[in-house]
Amino acid sequence: MMNDPLVYLNGNITPLSEAKIPVLDRGFIFGDGIYEVIPVYGRKMFRSEEHMARLFRSLAAIGIPNPHTKEEWFALIAQVMDAHPADDQMVYLQVTRGVAKRAHAFPAVMVPTVFIMTNPIVLPTDAVRAKGVQCVSMEDKRWLRCEIKSTSLLGNVLAAQHAAEHGAMESIQFRDGFLTEASASNVWIVKDGVLAGPPKDNLILEGIRYGLIEELCAAHQIPLQARRITREEVFAADEVLLSSATKEVLAVVQLDDQTIGKGVPGPIYQQLYAAYQEAKAAS
Numbered sequence: 001m002m003n004d005p006l007v008y009l010n011g012n013i014t015p016l017s018e019a020k021i022p023v024l025d026r027g028f029i030f031g032d033g034i035y036e037v038i039p040v041y042g043r044k045m046f047r048s049e050e051h052m053a054r055l056f057r058s059l060a061a062i063g064i065p066n067p068h069t070k071e072e073w074f075a076l077i078a079q080v081m082d083a084h085p086a087d088d089q090m091v092y093l094q095v096t097r098g099v100a101k102r103a104h105a106f107p108a109v110m111v112p113t114v115f116i117m118t119n120p121i122v123l124p125t126d127a128v129r130a131k132g133v134q135c136v137s138m139e140d141k142r143w144l145r146c147e148i149k150s151t152s153l154l155g156n157v158l159a160a161q162h163a164a165e166h167g168a169m170e171s172i173q174f175r176d177g178f179l180t181e182a183s184a185s186n187v188w189i190v191k192d193g194v195l196a197g198p199p200k201d202n203l204i205l206e207g208i209r210y211g212l213i214e215e216l217c218a219a220h221q222i223p224l225q226a227r228r229i230t231r232e233e234v235f236a237a238d239e240v241l242l243s244s245a246t247k248e249v250l251a252v253v254q255l256d257d258q259t260i261g262k263g264v265p266g267p268i269y270q271q272l273y274a275a276y277q278e279a280k281a282a283s
Contacts, residue, residue: 006083008076008116013083016117025113026106027096031152033113034058039121039245040081040089046283048074050208055093059148064097067112076116086120090246094151124250129273132253132265133169133242137231138162140173140180140203147202159183170242172234172255179229180204185247188231190214190239190268196225209243216275222268239266249273 003145004015026032036055039046052070060067061144068076077091098110124133159171160183166178170182179198186207188197195217217224234240238261240252249272251265 005117005119006080008080008114009256013079019115021113021115022099024102025095025096025099027113027151029102030104030105031097031150031154032062033094034062034064034149035092035094035151035153036149037245038077038091038093040091040118041087041121041280041283043081043087043089044283045074045081045091046280047075047208047212050211053093054149054206054208059095061145061148062097064095064112067095071177071188078120080116084118084120088121089118090121091116091118096151106182115212122246124247126264129250132251132263134167134254135172135182135240135242135252136163136166136168137234137256138171138173140175142173145202146180146205147200149205169250169252171240172240172252174231174234175203176283177231179231179234182242185242185250186210187234188243189237190235190241190266191233191237193268194225195241195268195272196227196229196233198229199226200214200258207243208245209248212276212279213243213249213272216272216279220271220275222271235260237261239268241269241272248276 004017006013007016007019009019021028036050036051052073053094056066081089093117096113096273097106098112100107100110138159159173163171163183170185172182172187179187181204186209188195198204212223235255235258240260242250242252251269253260253263
């Protein structure tokens, strides 16, 4: 691993230790920005078109002018990827509104701050996958625009810390008794062979894996429902799954003090994980 990897910041490729932003950058002061994370396998970005589309949606949702075309973004990412020795990486993009005098409302014209870095991707080990993971539940207390991939992540940070303090992989969240998502993952349940996930609305971030799982289910004849899911249904599920760029698909075998299903990764998980690996290899 590189001790001081090269990153991109506002037009320059520079060592990470030398990358600096002004303290009045609105990303630093307010968390006023968006980000995107793209997995890379064998030096090829996975689902790059979908990630870029979400980046563009998030920018538009909070009114930050997109500083680059799609082709320009990909060229910048390639520069940072090529400078890193790992074949499998996790590319991080961040765009903030830029630098301005501190005030909640922002000026009409600003120059966005653009930052790109990459690190080796760290996936769950085979041992973790074979055993499954433990999660804890909590009330979802975040804001109501969770579909925006915002850098304002304090709610997610506190949810992740809640999980860490309980020795769990993730905090699975519920709003008014219905499943939303985990601190950094989409959540799915399986009952009687049917996979179900919360609807793609403002209460969850539509993970890029969400669309991929829809495609995998269609290709492998796995029934899929997008609907509101009660807390009781989650605890009574045959399987509970997490999906994210770093987890891919991962089985939850315990939630709070309750065993999920048979307490081992189930058949729908096994099928989806295998199909996911096939999709990676074909990309």
